[in-house]
Amino acid sequence: xxxxxxxxxxxxxxxxxxxxxxxxxxxxxxxxxxxxxxxxxxxxxxxxxxxxxxxxxxxxxxxxxxxxxxxxxxxxxxxxxxxxxxxxxxxxxxxxxxxxxxxxxxxxxxxxxxxxxxxxxxxxxxxxxxxxxxxxxxxxxxxxxxxxxxxxxxxxxxxxxxxxxxxxxxxxxxxxxxxxxxxxxxxxxxxxxxxxxxxxxxxxxxxxxxxxxxxxxxxxxxxxxxxxxxxxxxxxxxxxxxxxxxxxxxxxxxxxxxxxxxxxxxxxxxxxxxxxxxxxxxxxxxxxxxxxxxxxxxxxxxxxxxxxxxxxxxxxxxxxxxxxxxxxxxxxxxxxxxxxxxxxxxxxxxxxxxxxxxxxxxxxxxxxxxxxxxxxxxxxxxxxxxxxxxxxxxxxxxxxxxxxxxxxxxxxxxxxxxxxxxxxxxxxxxxxxxxxxxxxxxxxxxxxxxxxxxxxxxxxxxxxxxx
Amino acid sequence: xxxxxxxxxxxxxxxxxxxxxxxxxxxxxxxxxxxxxxxxxxxxxxxxxxxxxxxxxxxxxxxxxxxxxxxxxxxxxxxxxxxxxxxxxxxxxxxxxxxxxxxxxxxxxxxxxxxxxxxxxxxxxxxxxxxxxxxxxxxxxxxxxxxxxxxxxxxxxxxxxxxxxxxxxxxxxxxxxxxxxxxxxxxxxxxxxxxxxxxxxxxxxxxxxxxxxxxxxxxxxxx
Numbered sequence: 229x230x231x232x233x234x235x236x237x238x239x240x241x242x243x244x245x246x247x248x249x250x251x252x253x254x255x256x257x258x259x260x261x262x263x264x265x266x267x268x269x270x271x272x273x274x275x276x277x278x279x280x281x282x283x284x285x286x287x288x289x290x291x292x293x294x295x296x297x298x299x300x301x302x303x304x305x306x307x308x309x310x311x312x313x314x315x316x317x318x319x320x321x322x323x324x325x326x327x328x329x330x331x332x333x334x335x336x337x338x339x340x341x342x343x344x345x346x347x348x349x350x351x352x353x354x355x356x357x358x359x360x361x362x363x364x365x366x367x368x369x370x371x372x373x374x375x376x377x378x379x380x381x382x383x384x385x386x387x388x389x390x391x392x393x394x395x396x397x398x399x400x401x402x403x404x405x406x407x408x409x410x411x412x413x414x415x416x417x418x419x420x421x422x423x424x425x426x427x428x429x430x431x432x433x434x435x436x437x438x439x440x441x442x443x444x445x446x447x448x449x450x451x452x453x454x455x456x457x458x459x460x461x462x463x464x465x466x467x468x469x470x471x472x473x474x475x476x477x478x479x480x481x482x483x484x485x486x487x488x489x490x491x492x493x494x495x496x497x498x499x500x501x502x503x504x505x506x507x508x509x510x511x512x513x514x515x516x517x518x519x520x521x522x523x524x525x526x527x528x529x530x531x532x533x534x535x536x537x538x539x540x541x542x543x544x545x546x547x548x549x550x551x552x553x554x555x556x557x558x559x560x561x562x563x564x565x566x567x568x569x570x571x572x573x574x575x576x577x578x579x580x581x582x583x584x585x586x587x588x589x590x591x592x593x594x595x596x597x598x599x600x601x602x603x604x605x606x607x608x609x610x611x612x613x614x615x616x617x618x619x620x621x622x623x624x625x626x627x628x629x630x631x632x633x634x635x636x637x638x639x640x641x642x643x644x645x646x647x648x649x650x651x652x653x654x655x656x657x658x659x660x661x662x663x664x665x666x667x668x669x670x671x672x673x674x675x676x677x678x679x680x681x682x683x684x685x686x687x688x689x690x691x692x693x694x695x
Numbered sequence: 696x697x698x699x700x701x702x703x704x705x706x707x708x709x710x711x712x713x714x715x716x717x718x719x720x721x722x723x724x725x726x727x728x729x730x731x732x733x734x735x736x737x738x739x740x741x742x743x744x745x746x747x748x749x750x751x752x753x754x755x756x757x758x759x760x761x762x763x764x765x766x767x768x769x770x771x772x773x774x775x776x777x778x779x780x781x782x783x784x785x786x787x788x789x790x791x792x793x794x795x796x797x798x799x800x801x802x803x804x805x806x807x808x809x810x811x812x813x814x815x816x817x818x819x820x821x822x823x824x825x826x827x828x829x830x831x832x833x834x835x836x837x838x839x840x841x842x843x844x845x846x847x848x849x850x851x852x853x854x855x856x857x858x859x860x861x862x863x864x865x866x867x868x869x870x871x872x873x874x875x876x877x878x879x880x881x882x883x884x885x886x887x888x889x890x891x892x893x894x895x896x897x898x899x900x901x902x903x904x905x906x907x908x909x910x911x912x913x914x915x916x917x918x
Contacts, residue, residue: 474775474776475748475775475776478775478776478795478796478797479704479707479775479796481796481797482704482706482707482775482796482797482798483704483706483707484797485797485798485799486706486707486710486797489799489800509911512797516797517880517882520795520880524879536783548875548876551847551848551849551875552849552875552877552881552885553883553885555888555889555892556883556884556885556888559884559888581876582876582878582879585876585877585878585879586877586879589877589879589881593881593882593883596883654882
């Protein structure tokens with residue numbers, strides 16, 4: 229169960245733990261992104277301001293130089309600056325107010341340039357970076373200072389890539405954390421599911437391993453285990469009680485039978501008495517039959533029969549039943565038609581052979597009793613993708629659809645069938661057996677008549693679902 | 696035959712004991728599981744009739760102890776529980792047959808005879824004969840007085856069981872279990888119907904009947 233491989237199974241993706249981790253990670257990454265975007269904007273704005281300020285500062289320094297040293301000093305300083313600056317992204321130009329070039333870098337059409345953002349090409353540069361340009365006229369001079377924003381863009385790019393890398397790392401780490409955490413949580417949930425599934429299958433002895441963990445799942449597991457202890461002792465009690473009842477009732481019934489048999493020996497010669505005693509013996513048989521059926525239903529419902537499950541071809545069951553009942557049906561003035569799937573291996577189900585035989589027998593006997601003389605009774609099996617089915621139907625009077633649920637209950641009998649023999653437990657047993665096999669039992673109108681169909685999961689599928 | 700009977704209910708014990716004695720058997724009776732086990736390990740019995748529910752050590756435990764000691768005496772298990780799994784549980788523990796209470800002595804006697812003779816049934820035979828009735832197990836044909844009789848597969852299986860148990864009474868439940876694999880009691884006349892069809896084929900056309908009904912017990916085939 230504790231599989232540490234990183235397998236992104238569908239169950240894992242569907243798990244509450246994984247979803248929780250996934251949502252948390254997504255929210256975290258989104259918040260990180262918004263914060264980063266705001267920070268990047270602020271850094272960019274700040275860097276842009278610095279570019280503008282640097283250009284303004286340089287103009288002011290040149291003006292100061294002129295005021296201190298006059299025209300010659302200004303020209304020398306501008307040329308010196310022009311040499312020191314990188315002409316790729318930092319330009320300085322000095323001219324007269326009518327546009328004649330005096331010093332610095334060569335800028336075509338320098339006079340026509342306005343203060344503000346300009347493109348590199350308009351400055352005669354061979355790149356298309358954006359530049360901040362300051363056109364400052366003073367004392368018959370014109371000083372142009374242009375500085376590229378490239379540095380800002382470079383820094384932004386560095387920040388952005390660092391940020392992107394960090395985000396990717398964050399997503400990977402938190403994603404892995406999500407998988408690891410959800411896997412460990414999921415494996416515990418899987419263990420709980422597995423145990424509960426076995427309990428559902430009637431194996432009441434299983435318990436969840438808690439390993440003394442006191443977290444929420446640990447506490448939940450402890451509570452479930454306590455509930456299971458209670459359930460097991462209750463079911464055990466019921467089983468003991470029904471075994472006791474069975475014993476305590478059968479023993480006196482047995483004695484009664486013995487006494488009646490002795491009386492029968494003594495009564496020989498008195499036909500009236502003999503007949504009475506014979507009828508009394510018949511009543512004992514009826515009591516035990518009903519008693520057995522009830523006991524059987526309750527044991528099947530408790531899931532006690534699961535251990536006897538194996539591969540059973542439904543076609544075999546239907547074949548056995550039609551062999552056993554063909555003559556019986558014929559004697560009842562009816563006809564048994566068997567339409568059994570040709571390839572028996574296609575009708576394999578996971579089940580209890582004895583119980584499946586009894587299920588089919590009960591359905592056929594029900595049809596014999598209620599379909600009336602001259603009726604046809606069909607027993608069919610077949611397979612379609614995902615199901616293997618057994619159906620028994622007749623063309624008798626059928627039963628009203630409103631009664632379908634009722635007739636599956638215990639001791640329920642339609643008014644008109646009160647007169648015919650039967651315990652009223654036949655269909656209840658069919659229902660209990662179907663449920664034990666997790667098969668779908670459906671009644672429908674065969675127009676005319678009753679059709680009872682039981683759909684099973686195919687053998688391999690039933691095994692894989694581990695139910 | 697010497698038979699050990701372990702049963703706690705006095706009425707049932709006396710009934711079975713007197714029935715067995717009446718049939719000419721020697722009977723040792725025990726009331727409790729421990730006594731039964733002691734007797735079973737001391738004496739040599741031809742068969743043991745063992746009740747499932749006994750005070751102290753229960754029947755299943757006695758049966759397991761008997762088998763664990765290497766004792767292969769045929770055991771007929773009596774159970775008052777009659778639940779769906781009790782039969783299998785008993786057979787798995789090593790019982791040769793089981794009987795659910797309430798039962799008639801005749802049914803018990805029929806089953807007892809069957810388990811006492813069980814080994815004979817295992818022998819490989821190719822031909823079975825009862826009077827002038829012959830069954831060829833290889834060719835799967837049946838003749839009576841030389842006349843071929845056509846049987847359906849289940850009729851053949853039913854007749855085979857009767858012929859292998861010649862002279863013994865077979866109860867309705869035994870036939871259902873053996874021939875149809877039905878470990879439950881169908882409420883219709885599966886057995887009766889097949890018996891009457893079989894009779895129509897093997898008895899009716901001939902002068903003497905071979906298949907007899909034993910009232911309240913079952914059927915027997917004898918010449």
